[in-house]
Amino acid sequence: MRQYIVKRFLQSLLAILGAATVVFFIIRLSGDPARLMLPPEASEEQVAALRESLGFNRPLLVQYLDYLKDMVTGNFGNSLYFKESALQLVLERMPATMDLAVSAILIAVVIGVTAGVVSAYKKNTFIDYLINIWIFITQSLPVFWVGIVFIMIFANQLHLFPTSGNNGLISLVLPALTLAAYPIAPIARTMRSSLMDVLQQSYMITNTAQGFSKRRMVLKRGLKNALLPVVTVISLEFGVMIAGAVVTETIFSWPGVGQLIMQAVSNRDFPLVQASILIISILYILISFITDMVYLWIDPRIKVQ
Amino acid sequence: MSEEKLLEIKDLSVAFRKNQVTTSVFSGLSFDIYQGETVCLVGESGSGKSVTAKAIMRLLPTDLVSYPEGEIRFNGQDLLSHSEREMEQIRGDQIAMVFQDALSALNPVYTIGTQMVDLIRLHAKEKLSRRQALAQAKKLLAQVDIRHADEVVKQYPFQLSGGMRQRVMIAMALSSRPRLLIADEPTTALDVTVQSNILKLIRQLKEQFGMTILFITHDLGVVYEMADRVLVLRQGELVESGTRDEIFTRPRHAYTKQLLNSMPRIYFQEQTELP
Amino acid sequence: GCSTGTSQKGAAQDGSLEITIARAFDVNGLDPGFLTENAQVVDNIFDTLVKRDENEQLVPGLATSWSQVDENTWEFKLRENVKFTNGEPFNAEAVKYSIDRVLNPDNNAPTAGYISTIQEVQVVDDYTVHVITKNPDPLVPTRFNRYPTEIVPPKYTEEVGQEQFAQKPVGTGPYKFVEWNKGSSVVLEVNKDYWNGEPEVKKITFRSIPEASTRVSALLNGEVDLITAVSPEDREKIEGSSNAKLSSVERAGNTVYVGFKTDVEPFNNPKVRQALNYAIDTKSIVDNVLRGAAVQTESLIGPKDFGYAGEFDTYGYDPDKAKQLLSEAGYPNGFSATLDTVNWYIKNTDVAQVIAEQLKAIGVNITVNNVESSVYRTLVPSGKQNSMYVLGWSSTNTLDADAAIYAILHSGESYSTYSNPEVDAKLEEARGTTNEERRKTLYKEIEEIVLQDAPRIFLYQENQYYGVSKKLNWEGRIDGSIPVATMKAADSK
Amino acid sequence: MKKKLVLRGNWKGIISIGLLGIIFAVTIFAPWFAPFDPYQQSLQDILIPPLSHYTSHPGISLLGTDQLGRDVLSRLLYGGQLSLWMSIVSVLFAGITGSAIGIIAGYFGGKVDAVMMRLADIQLSIPSMLLAIVMVAVLGSGLTNIVIVLSITGWVTFARVVRSQVLSLKEMEFVEAAKAMGVPSLIIMWRHILPNIWFTILTQASLQMSRMILLAASLSFLGLGVDVSTPTWGGMINDGKNYISSAWWLSTIPGLVIAFVILTINLFSDWLREKSEG
Amino acid sequence: MEQALLEVSHLSKVYKRKGGPDFSAVKEVSFSLSKGETLGIVGESGSGKTTVAKMVAGMLPLTSGSIVLDGQPVESRRSKNTKQNIQYIFQDPVSSLNPRLKIKDILAEPLKLYFKLSGEALDNRIHKLLDDVGIPKSYQDRYPKELSGGQCQRIGIARALAAEPSIMVCDEPTSALDMTIQSQILELLQELQRSRGISYIFIAHGLEVIYTISNRVLVMKQGEVMETGATTQVFHSPQHAYTQTLIQSIPKIELPYFEY
């Protein structure tokens, strides 16, 4: 086990390096920031001068090697746009993102798993169809729709929650619900499909024969058997939330990493993009490691490596 | 042995439906089991023994199976007209079953201990703590000749040998002291020493608690050792039934005779001289 | 009723006014010399030598008076007894320091271009400076109204360094910096010793709410008191609400046009360009698509700009004439082209689609290509856009024709796809002369030439809308600034 | 009796195939069904609500008009073509490659697994918007590019979910049996593993469909799509973003249409599944 | 002496168990098998019979020991030929059949793999195999779940037979079969042994079966070989105490036997 973790750690370092490399080249392919940093009136000479002073006119490979060197020494440079340590900026935004993503995933898991379980358990009944319809509607209406409608109803009409901003728990409710709306669908559907598989298995029939009520069986037994793909979907959705909550963050003016990355990308703020992708990839790698560990817990037949 | 009928099966028919085609497994099957007796169901492979057992427990997949006619009466109640909720009261508690296929019958992701503890607590008359239930589980495992029960409870089904899994299933079925035990080829994977111990255990429980047993097996030796009465099934038809001695000494139906004849035997000349 | 605590904030009971302003963006730094976005926040922390009153007239700020000494020299007399909020005195040294650090090429100040006509600032005495320009520059006082010339305290700035200064700025302005929560808000509190009297509003929170509809919701909910960039379709909502009102500023935004690459077939033919101008029903676009959120105009110079020469009426909607011109130009059956758009202007993609549809009527087939904003920003200056492209230009910060048209008409400028030696000459002359009458004439002539030459489809100039809580008395300004010091509680009037 | 049985067991199939048929017919032959030209703007009739009369030309707009006075119903019908086509193609690409990668990684485990899953981690950490922007900046916009971006962002889900199932499936005895028999790995994956995860893949695919439609729309807003006036469902939803409170039908109706299509597809896959199990 | 077909020496297996001590399931087991011979393995439940069988069949990696087939040491990565030559019948019939494959596809797999059969030849062969194990042809379109336990077991046997191996490792192949089918299958196996010289490693708890079919017997307990020798010798004069109890525990029908 310890050996496995060490191995995994080394792999992860490679993966982080990979992500860093991909991002390094990809972001540079999309144009350099010199133009974007200057006001529109700036002349081409000014742009060229800035480019030179930032070192973006050097050969890509040289820049890359420099970048690697910096990275090894833990130096991610200053954001071009904010003029602050890029890493610092990302880390500052991380807590807000985590608040949002964690509470959203919790909501989504609770609702999604429940909905999935109920609809598998009550397969082909009115309630199953109802849940399906609801799930697909929430999935097909875009995040901004959900967000804006939530604001209209809960903030403007009912005055229950503030429209936006980050002032403690109360302002977390609407964005978290909005962000949770989407992943409910994949979680619930995966749960349903997987649980239906499990309910077919002969060990479930054994449990029936042993006198477990269907509900008890599903909740206490089948759930764990069915969890494998669901956990995967959850981990994926959680990952997407960390970096991909841009729309929700924008609508609720939630100062998270998603917005920061988008800003950084559209400003071609190379150091900031690199720093955020680095943090994000570390998080992903952590998530996928945890997921793999959860696999081991769920199904003892799965072996490490 | 009382004259009270514990289980009555009257004109039972079972059919599987698949793509609008229905295949009948058997029709018009009838037999009774009296309180406290051991009935052995023997017969050809594929003749419907397991289906009968599952039908009694109402375990056949409801959307694929139909019971065009017949009744299954347990203790006077018609099981076929029971709701699922009512069946839950009966299963495991009143009627317990040992499945033929022990590997797939155990949940792969829980330890033996967890599965046994849950079951024991489910049927316990008074509230049991997990620890108490675990102790009981270990005791049960020991009774079915499992050594190192302490370790086995911590293991997952795939880590056990075929015979061990089968014994776990038996232990689980016996844990609730059911009124009727349906054992579907429970000893197929057991070596003879263990098998004879288990048979002994079952007989003992039967005596102690008046358990009634429906024993499905192909092993005539086991039949001989266990049965009060024997039912012979062939292609969904009850071709013969009678007391053990009747069947073994005066088999009437050709199939029964064939069955007895094809029994492999060890001709021990010196058998009696064994120490 | 409202249950949110924040909604009670507006006018506190004790009469001290605290307001929240919601804008679309967070600031990226608070150093006026190194800003890359608009200066609504820093304007309240710093002062310029020259200010504008509510009629957009230049009035004394930190300078009490200014005059031109010779062709290339301007003299500013400075206000005495002004202190930065950290106690540092304001004086000529501070002025020189503030301008020098922006002009210093090593500092790469992004907006150095705004004052690049300045050669140097000379300290004459403690309260007098001379601004020496490279060439005669009529705009020096105007330039000293823009944020790159806001005055910073030399000692403090040196002490903390450029980076720290952008985090914790100190100025002479009506408000002091309190805190900046990255990505969400900047808080300022009143400067009790402000040289121009203590403002009525005691505390300002600038929040960033990027989503337009959320901004409106927050205003209607009473969470914020002032919002910028109200989108046209939200206007009615605000007007209909009981606790907020709309403040419209006509023609305070970009003048939007469709540019042609005038060296590319078929747009190198002026007849084609004129034809396309005739083919567009701008009025209908403005009335129906924009719902009156802009004003149709063929003038590239806004009415508040110096050099505005009134409106023109050259190209009415006349598809027949357009067709005729096209056949004269040799395209009786029209042609195909791609129109690049970007989401910078009000409903720009919609407008582009209407343009495409209207051009279809004269046989011109347009593909509308919506380009991602940051890509567009690099595409257009490098001339890689398609031969038709949407662009808007404004002079709101300078309010001068030079800023409004030089960059988009002078050949070789990055945003210009037009080249006409006559226009170039006039542009250069207007830039170099301080004679106001001469400049006005020149701009009028330029506009007339350009209108005939039609290097673009002339469309409209956008309006700006603010949503203001009824508790406040404030009207939006054409230069887009939000001088909170001028705000009053509604009942005090 | 018999007929009734056929109906009872297969109503899901009958209804879903019927509806899918209608959906495809109506979108493919949109010109026949659409009441108006989907591109025709009518600046007098901007944002008229459903069931109101046009002023500029005769006729009723059944589902209202959009911000340029175009008929929403007609645009929906035409929009289906591109939206369905784009999402189906990219789900196919993503589904096939993702599932293949997931099966291979799960089945072989070890180094193969490590390499592929770390690749997936890398893929996940690169925002799709960044990819899109790079695409626009480097290759320009276009339909193929949008499908490429969609497929690239979609494969990971399939790969991860499939892998998780394969990890436990490959420990099953029947897989061991096939291995011991010397059945080539490729065939084991194809014949023994794939059929057992087929419904997982199907479930994910139908979930990805709507995601792709919506994502395609946000990509076209970044300039990576088709001509903005070409109707697509996602594009229509985005068009309505600013009008959610004033013209609800603009975003909501296409959203509901997508939901309806996905629901139908799910009904169909449910039916397939029940058939295979029954 | 003629060289043995299969030489197994010092076979050991240690199972790693999560969160527990490693478990030594098989300790230093050696035996050999000649062509056309049947080696019966009996022993306590849990004594490691399945483990040994699976190692011989290449389904479990060896912890230590060696297997020599036809004079060639068997590598841990077996060649296709080796795999064909050693076939395995699972103790647990149901879980060894892919639930999503029809019976005919299950049987077709080895036929296609080893003999490249297709079309009618394939169908015929499948029918023959089904017939051999006593399953009606009509069952070929069923899925494993639609069969009874014994029927599944027979499919497993048919699948192994399909490969026409030279060694079959049978892990309780007839445990779920009634006497008539059992004897039919045993006869089939013996017939194949006579005609093709197949060798069997035959694990069974039913000593009668072992007695009937095997030439030599290996008795296992707790991972170790207790006793080995010719069948009659082991059965009639068991040396080891465990063997003796084993033989004593055979359920006996104490009625006079009749030929009915």
Ligand SMILES: Nc1ncnc2c1ncn2[C@@H]1O[C@H](COP(=O)(O)OP(=O)(O)OP(=O)(O)O)[C@@H](O)[C@H]1O
């Ligand atoms: N789900 C099913 N669908 C269709 N037919 C089935 C199904 N389950 C069992 N059968 C068929 O029903 C018949 C009886 O099966 P059953 O399992 O009762 O046999 P059995 O007597 O227990 O045989 P064995 O001794 O081999 O276990 C068999 O022919 C079998 O093929």
Ligand SMILES: Nc1ncnc2c1ncn2[C@@H]1O[C@H](COP(=O)(O)OP(=O)(O)OP(=O)(O)O)[C@@H](O)[C@H]1O
């Ligand atoms: N995967 C595994 N992990 C850990 N222990 C295992 C595993 N498989 C088997 N064992 C253990 O190895 C021992 C031998 O198992 P094996 O299956 O070989 O027994 P067997 O002789 O075939 O018994 P039976 O007659 O009951 O089938 C048992 O104690 C079992 O618990």
Ligand SMILES: [Mg+2]
């Ligand atoms: Mg059976």
Ligand SMILES: [Mg+2]
């Ligand atoms: Mg075994």
Ligand code: NI
């Ligand atoms: Ni037996």
